[in-house]
Amino acid sequence: xxxxxxxxxxxxxxxxxxxxxxxxxxxxxxxxxxxxxxxxxxxxxxxxxxxxxxxxxxxxxxxxxxxxxxxxxxxxxxxxxxxxxxxxxxxxxxxxxxxxxxxxxxxxxxxxxxxxxxxxxxxxxxxxxxxxxxxxxxxxxxxxxxxxxxxxxxxxxxxxxxxxxxxxxxxxxxxxxxxxxxxxxxxxxxxxxxxxxxxxxxxxxxxxxxxxxxxxxxxxxxxxxxxxxxxxxxxxxxxxxxxxxxxxxxxxxxxxxxxxxxxxxxxxxxxxxxxxxxxxxxxxxxxxxxxxxxxxxxxxxxxxxxxxxxxxxxxxxxxxxxxxxxxxxxxxxxxxxxxxxxxxxxxxxxxxxxxxxxxxxxxxxxxxxxxxxxxxxxxxxxxxxxxxxxxxxxxxxxxxxxxxxxxxxxxxxxxxxxxxxxxxxxxxxxxxxxxxxxxxxxxxxxxxxxxxxxxxxxxxxxxxxxxxxxxxxxxxxxxxxxxxxxxxxxxxxxxxxxxxxxxxxxxxxxxxxxxxxxxxxxxxxxxxxxxxxxxxxxxxxxxxxxxxxxxxxxxxxxxxxxxxxx
Amino acid sequence: xxxxxxxxxxxxxxxxxxxxxxxxxxxxxxxxxxxxxxxxxxxxxxxxxxxxxxxxxxxxxxxxxxxxxxxxxxxxxxxxxxxxxxxxxxxxxxxxxxxxxxxxxxxxxxxxxxxxxxxxxxxxxxxxxxxxxxxxxxxxxxxxxxxxxxxxxxxxxxxxxxxxxxxxxxxxxxxxxxxxxxxxxxxxxxxxxxxxxxxxxxxxxxxxxxxxxxxxxxxxxxxxxxxxxxxxxxxxxxxxxxxxxxxxxxxxxxxxxxxxxxxxxxxxxxxxxxxxxxxxxxxxxxxxxxxxxxxxxxxxxxxxxxxxxxxxxxxxxxxxxxxxxxxxxxxxxxxxxxxxxxxxxxxxxxxxxxxxxxxxx
Numbered sequence: 001x002x003x004x005x006x007x008x009x010x011x012x013x014x015x016x017x018x019x020x021x022x023x024x025x026x027x028x029x030x031x032x033x034x035x036x037x038x039x040x041x042x043x044x045x046x047x048x049x050x051x052x053x054x055x056x057x058x059x060x061x062x063x064x065x066x067x068x069x070x071x072x073x074x075x076x077x078x079x080x081x082x083x084x085x086x087x088x089x090x091x092x093x094x095x096x097x098x099x100x101x102x103x104x105x106x107x108x109x110x111x112x113x114x115x116x117x118x119x120x121x122x123x124x125x126x127x128x129x130x131x132x133x134x135x136x137x138x139x140x141x142x143x144x145x146x147x148x149x150x151x152x153x154x155x156x157x158x159x160x161x162x163x164x165x166x167x168x169x170x171x172x173x174x175x176x177x178x179x180x181x182x183x184x185x186x187x188x189x190x191x192x193x194x195x196x197x198x199x200x201x202x203x204x205x206x207x208x209x210x211x212x213x214x215x216x217x218x219x220x221x222x223x224x225x226x227x228x229x230x231x232x233x234x235x236x237x238x239x240x241x242x243x244x245x246x247x248x249x250x251x252x253x254x255x256x257x258x259x260x261x262x263x264x265x266x267x268x269x270x271x272x273x274x275x276x277x278x279x280x281x282x283x284x285x286x287x288x289x290x291x292x293x294x295x296x297x298x299x300x301x302x303x304x305x306x307x308x309x310x311x312x313x314x315x316x317x318x319x320x321x322x323x324x325x326x327x328x329x330x331x332x333x334x335x336x337x338x339x340x341x342x343x344x345x346x347x348x349x350x351x352x353x354x355x356x357x358x359x360x361x362x363x364x365x366x367x368x369x370x371x372x373x374x375x376x377x378x379x380x381x382x383x384x385x386x387x388x389x390x391x392x393x394x395x396x397x398x399x400x401x402x403x404x405x406x407x408x409x410x411x412x413x414x415x416x417x418x419x420x421x422x423x424x425x426x427x428x429x430x431x432x433x434x435x436x437x438x439x440x441x442x443x444x445x446x447x448x449x450x451x452x453x454x455x456x457x458x459x460x461x462x463x464x465x466x467x468x469x470x471x472x473x474x475x476x477x478x479x480x481x482x483x484x485x486x487x488x489x490x491x492x493x494x495x496x497x498x499x500x501x502x503x504x505x506x507x508x509x510x511x512x513x514x515x516x517x518x519x520x521x522x523x524x525x526x527x528x529x530x531x532x533x534x535x536x537x538x539x540x541x542x543x544x545x546x547x548x549x550x551x552x553x554x555x556x557x558x559x560x561x562x563x564x565x566x
Numbered sequence: 567x568x569x570x571x572x573x574x575x576x577x578x579x580x581x582x583x584x585x586x587x588x589x590x591x592x593x594x595x596x597x598x599x600x601x602x603x604x605x606x607x608x609x610x611x612x613x614x615x616x617x618x619x620x621x622x623x624x625x626x627x628x629x630x631x632x633x634x635x636x637x638x639x640x641x642x643x644x645x646x647x648x649x650x651x652x653x654x655x656x657x658x659x660x661x662x663x664x665x666x667x668x669x670x671x672x673x674x675x676x677x678x679x680x681x682x683x684x685x686x687x688x689x690x691x692x693x694x695x696x697x698x699x700x701x702x703x704x705x706x707x708x709x710x711x712x713x714x715x716x717x718x719x720x721x722x723x724x725x726x727x728x729x730x731x732x733x734x735x736x737x738x739x740x741x742x743x744x745x746x747x748x749x750x751x752x753x754x755x756x757x758x759x760x761x762x763x764x765x766x767x768x769x770x771x772x773x774x775x776x777x778x779x780x781x782x783x784x785x786x787x788x789x790x791x792x793x794x795x796x797x798x799x800x801x802x803x804x805x806x807x808x809x810x811x812x813x814x815x816x817x818x819x820x821x822x823x824x825x826x827x828x829x830x831x832x833x834x835x836x837x838x839x840x841x842x843x844x845x846x847x848x849x850x851x852x853x854x855x856x857x858x859x860x861x862x863x864x865x866x867x868x869x870x871x872x873x874x875x876x877x878x879x880x881x882x883x884x885x886x887x888x889x890x891x892x893x894x895x896x897x898x899x900x901x902x903x904x905x906x907x908x909x910x911x912x913x914x915x916x917x918x919x920x921x922x923x924x925x926x927x
Contacts, residue, residue: 461660464621467647468654468731469674469721475648479673483664 014388014396021385021400024441025407028418029265035421036258044421051255060236068237071154071226076215078159082314083166083211084204089307091174092200093300096308100315107164107319110545112502113224114522115538117157119322121229122531124148128335130325149233157225160318162218166211173207174200192298206278213275220268221411223505224519228526238264239413239505246417246509254420261414272409326542330535350532360537363516366432367501367541370439370517371548375497378440382447382492387481389448390455391463408445412505415442420509430512438506443499447492454488455481490556494549501545518544567632567728567761569595569618574627576613587613588624589785595763595778600755602764604772605782606808611765614782615731618763619654620647631729648677653722654731657738659714661706667693667717668702674725692720712743723758730755732764736771748774769809773797781805801926803851812853813895819848819924827919834889837867841924851925856884858921859897866916869895873907887913 034044036051055061090101123131126147135145147153181203185195201208223239230240242260246252300307329335330350336342354360389401407415419438428434458481466476482489504519511520518541525533576588587610595601603611616622618629620636623644629637631652636645662670668689675685693699696716701709709717715735722730736744736751752775755762766772772779773793781789781796781804789796789805800806803814817832819841827838830852839852871887874894883899883906897915899907907913 459658459660461656461658462662464616464619464647465654465656465660465662465718465721466673467621468619468650468652469677470648470725471673471677472646472648475677479677480662480664484662 010392011396013384014392014394014400017385017388018396018400018403020381021403021444024381024437024444025403025410028415028422028438028441029410030418031421032258032261032265032414032418035255035417036262038255041254041421041424051253051259055256055259061241064236064238064241067151067235068220070151071158071222071237072216072219074155075158075162075219075222076212078155079162079166079215080208080212082159082163084170084208086163086167086311086314087171087174088196088200089311091171092298093304093307094297095300095304095311100311101167103315103319110498110542110549111319111322112504112519112522112538112541112545113161113222114228114502114504114519114526115326115534115541116161116322117225117228118522118526118531118534118538119325120153120157121148121526122325122329122335122535123321124153125335130335130337133337147233148229149235151230151233151235153229153233154225154235154237157229158219158222161225162215163318165214165218169211169214170204170207173204210275210279213271213278217268217271217275217409220264220271221413221505223411223413223508224523227523239411242413242417243508254417257417258421261417264411264414265409268409268411268414269406272406276405323542326535326538328535329531330539332532335531350536354533354536354540359516360518360521362514363518363521364540364544366435366515367518368544369432370435370503371497371500371544374436374439374500375493377436378443378447378496379451379489379493381440382444382451383485383489385444386448386451386455387477390452391460404445404448407442410442412442412503413509416506416509419506423510430515432515435507435510435515435517438510439500439503442506443496443503446499447496450492450495451485451488454485454491458484487556487560490552490559494552497548497552498545501541501548568597569601569729569761569763570628570630571614571618572628572630574614574617574624574629576610576617576622576624586785588617590627591782591785591787592627593780593787593790595761597761598759599777600762600764600775602766602772602776602779603782604766604769604779604808607767609782610785611767611782612733615733615763615765618729619652619731620645620650651725651727652729652731653725653727655715655718655722655733655735657734659718659735659738661709661714661717663705663707665706666702667698667704667706667709670706670717671720671724674721678725688724689720692724695723696720711739712747715739715747728761730760730762732762732766734766735764737766737768744771751775773809779809781808783808799923803853803925806853806925811856811896813856815852815854815893815895817850817852819844819846819850821846825919828924830922830924832889832893834869834871834893837869837922838919839922839924840920844924852922853925854895854917854922856896856898857882858917859895859899859915861899861914861916863916863918866918867922869915869917871895871913871915873909873911873913875909876907878906883907885913887915 035041037047037049038044039046039048086101089095090098121129123129124146126132126144126149129146129148132144132146135141139145148157182195182199185199190198221239223243226235226237226240227243230237236244238260242257242264245257245260246254328338331346331348332342333345333347333349336345385400385404388397389404416438419434419441423429423434423437428437462480462484463476466480467473471479502519503517504523507517507520508523511517518537522534522537522541525537570593572592573590574588574592575586575590578585578587591610591614593601603614605611613622617624617637624637624639626639628635628640631650635641635643636650637643662673665673671689671692672685675688680688689702690699693702696719698713698716698720701713706714706717715738718735736747739747748771755775764772764775776793778790778792779796780787783804789800789802791800796805796809800809806812815832817830817837819828820831820836821829823829823838826842828841828844830837830839830850837852841850844850869887869889871889874886874888876883876885878901880901882901885897885899885907886894887897888894895915
């Protein structure tokens, strides 16, 4: 069959993208697998199963598995329950101050997990945690009473951190079903509570399931919280077990780390496949359509203010307390309860130290570089991938789609080890470029998704009319398609930039002297118990990502006003 | 410029099946005429239009615009849409939301690198032609549906193409505006004397706008003719039914009277119909359009029956009349009749023999 030149060019373009994306996603995963059967880092082979034997016969390993299971399932359940409750209250009830909820999706962009954990350690550690000190003076107990360094503490923190994710999955589902379905229930004689239980929740069940699955995938990949609060409490889960293998002792064993990593990656892949299957099922749930229904708002009555205070407390716990404690602690030499003693100890030493520490300075420069260059690079790749996936639509592009989606499954720490094997024999090893490449590959779906939905909203006719009006394919892309997705480009850029500022798990594996980044530096200070410096450097981190997010948002608004897209 | 499509086939492959969207379609649209492709959704009419525009690639066949071959799989000719020199109005209008009215209309000239002053002059002229003068700097998002449709037309016309393509251009307008625009568009196209291919599923629109209509069904052109030819003389039952409502009555041809009308016997009686050259005793189908019936008039066929239901539509009464146990006809009666017939009432419908047609099929 003769191929027309247009179709041939398109296929070459898509094959090129597939090659690039495979290199960035499948490449490290394959290297991880090969590495797990190899003797030592840097050389693939000779084939050995010694690493697997060593790991899976380790007597402490069953305990690690059990911890992981409890940690992941409990934190996901907590996140799903809280996220669903918040989504319902926001979308379907007359709870006051709804503007507050709009902050929720922004929190994970601004607040690095490692700092969230650090802040709660300062509040709840058993020796001098501020809340514990306060509880002791009020109740008279001698020690504790609360201990963040525990499995419960890990679950509490990780659960809270995943609430924005579950909220963002459940809330749109609450918005998008026909209120007549509920009204029919009321007319049929059911009370508001009965309708919620028997109609509303079953209808959003697909969304609940996918929220839970997402939380599970994230829990499995979680590293910051387990490392910060689990390790001091001697609670190991898979990711921290892997990290110990490569970070402690004289000879880090990347082979054994890879052998455990393969297990985590395989589990995550199964989960992502399941997630995809479930969400595809959900689309077949015809009642939940994209139609913009006006949701029916029910009156909470007497419960309105009690529930509102519950929500307020949640936001205090999620944002205000941790942020306040970071600011407070950045001016103190060690953890002291607020009062006259704290006032007398007020010091700028932490800031002075952090700002003059050459390593911290380098980490700041590296992080800024990764955020700016990495996000730009990531958006560029995502732009082409998203275009191919949403607009070209062939068997080839669905391969590309799956390839990009697959890295959702990649736990940063594990894929970081894959990248380690991948890059160790190249000149990139140990440089900032290794991190750049790994960041872009690991977080590609976060760029592709917002851009994909931006492309999806561009009606095919808008492009076709450009062609009919005499513009070439590339001319149409430049003059019509790109200007129309500019808002999406900025959203993707903001998402990636903020993500790269706070990224810890990939960086923890790949950062070497010379390629330090802020998050890893925070982890180091925390390991040494230097909470004042953790706080000061953390404030700089939060300031940096806020600056990036706000700056890019302002620019986006300016641009879309010029383009009449408001 | 004439448009010629020769044996064009297009197959869409889904996971489970192959759909022949176009099945060896051929037609010729003469220069300066408006040809409408009319058919139900999924009949392939839009696919055919997009093939002519170059937005889809057929699997086989040839497409010619004037003397120029723009598509031929066999000869390896594939002219991309931007070099076919056509204008097109899309169903969604496809007005670019990031540009003003002026920028939208100027786009085809911009990409051709027409000098600035000339762009301004030509855009102004074409906007005047579609009665949008003064809207130049309006963002395209702040236009009504009707205005967007005019911008789309202006943009299609500005580079003075020899062929205009319309993809259901009125389907997004509300009913009243659509009827008004029908008149304007018809006048506009006859005035421009441009070759136009117009796709619609709306029979009234097709009848109003076209010089000729090609009715499509399941990837094929099943009938071709002027609006009146198709409305009054179509032979294919699908076409008869699609181009207007019709009663289909099955009977036996029993003879011809001295006026030359065929006598067709039905269980409810004998009707005089138009239809030459059938042997006696043939089982035939007779069609009568609902608007052919009336309650008065001399010399026609008389059908007596009982009213089953009657509704008032504003323009007429629609009455369903049972002629015998198995036969119900629909009649549209002028609303000048003083009172609406009541269900259960006996009624005598009259219809002239010319409007009772024996189908050849």
